[in-house]
Amino acid sequence: MKFKDYYATLAVPRDADADTIRKAYRKLARKYHPDVSKESGAEERFKEVGEAYETLKDPEKRAAYDALGQRPAGEEFTAPRDWREHFGAGNFGQGMGGVDLGDVDLADLLDALARGRGGHARQPRPRPGQDFDIGAQISIEDAHRGTTLELQLQRPEGPQTLHVTVPAGVTAGQKLRLRGQGGAGRNGGPAGDIYVHLELQPHPRYRVDGKDLYFDLALAPWEAALGAEVHVSTLDGDVLLTVPAGTHSAQKLRLRGRGLGSGAQRGNLYAVVHIDIPGTLTARERELFEALAKESRFEPRKNKESRP
Template sequence: MEFKDYYKILGLSEQADTSAIKAAYRKLARKYHPDVSKEKDAEQHFKEVNEAYTVLKDGEKRAEYDLLRQQATHQAEGGFRASSDWQNASSDHAGFEQEAGGDFSDFFDSIFGAQARGSTHYSNSRRSVNQRGRDIHHKIALFLEEAFEGCQRQLSLRVSEPDANGVLRPRDKTLKVKIPAGVMQGQHIRLAGQGEAGIGEGKAGDLLLEIEFAPHPYFAVDGRNILLTLPVSCWEAALGSSVEVPTLNGKVKLKVPKGANSGNKLRIKGKGLAGKEGGQTGDQIVTLQVSLPSSHSSEAEALYLKLSECEADFNPRHVFER
């Protein structure tokens, strides 16, 4: 089914007030009236203009349409379907006062019901619009230290709420959000009722925060494990040593085993991200990287020469020999 953009049909913005809607309708109705118009497809245009005006001039109908316009899922073939929780206010047809006239599209009927054709007002017994507010999706970037310890953030959002006439208007909203320790990349935190306001007695939507990790200068993440590449000197690797290692909550001592090589991995238990609801906490995985000075003193070069003589049988490239 074709989606009807009533604002586009009347050449209006979503913020147009009642007087602008009325002025646009009068101008286009004169232009396309079948009795006087010379325009191509004037009758069809006139019907579309009349339908658009019927919806946008009425506060409740306009509120329903604005919600559907936001929530409709547009298909590749140009059709649409409303979201699963859509409930149009006109589904109780008995509340409408029937009037003559009205030649509206199937799209109009799908929103307001066939008995709304030609109706210019609702009876007092008509059921009011009750529609749940739209969920808001928002990404929040955290430093790894914040994800490790938990934090509190202040967010500024722009939401839409209906005014006294049922027209959706943007409003700035500020929230203080508590982020629990151990959140993970891509995790969603749901804040119930902090989305856009509902219509009538409809509940407010939710705010869905998606966690993103800001790049860290030396840490990386693998699930709940924290990854670190640790440079060590050749003598620390050869002789074994105890070195200071940074973690997300301070430095700890790590024992480098004697004869360590680049690529060897060491584990620091419990220094990863906390497990959800008492689950297992991750570890910090340290990958060793043996590093050499960029230049040597003559004494150091003499020692390297002596070392090469002492270890003459060692060939680090033996894997290439057959």
């Protein structure tokens, strides 16, 4: 039997916790997904990553695997005595139903050991099927109003097309669970699930911070100084935003409940003020600005220097 270094396959240390192992698997599964990867041997690496994760995510299988110790990948080895004793009569082959050890794959061996320990082999217990993870990018507008996605999932038995309903009000990092659509269960166990991890596409107008959205709002100097009402676009359509008199550059004006999410948990939309000026002035505009410069006692640099 040849040893497989599952920790090296997932590029995690041997003392990695379950969350680290899960994140490593998701990263590598996306990298080597046959539908998106252009690397040579991606499909084989995808299967190797899945086999490693199937063992290391299961506490019983992982404990049995760790009992083998650390060996070079590909090294031929024989199961140690304490392994054989788990299956009775000091003969591992008998515990496996007379199967020659040399004909048994490491993954099958770990599965058999996880199924039964003690003086004799137990009846195989039901095992849930494998869970699958897949990533999907959606627009901010689709996250707000909901949409239907068509995704391709590479399963061990071949590619599968998924039609996924994304409900309105989802946010970045949220995952959708497709119950029972993962790998088939074994020995009467339930099928696994498919988890769709949602990410938001970059947007030309909005910046995302959790459930809150930000956008830049350009104001003329007189709008900022005197106050104004301006039309701004939101995910729900145009609204009238009141700009208070004395608004300054970089100030954030909040539109409550206009961000991402739904119901009482919906985020806010923030207009980040940027005060703009004309690139060129008419004669009358220059005259008015010059008059303002002579009349005004406003000293912006002095005010900033006096602040603590």
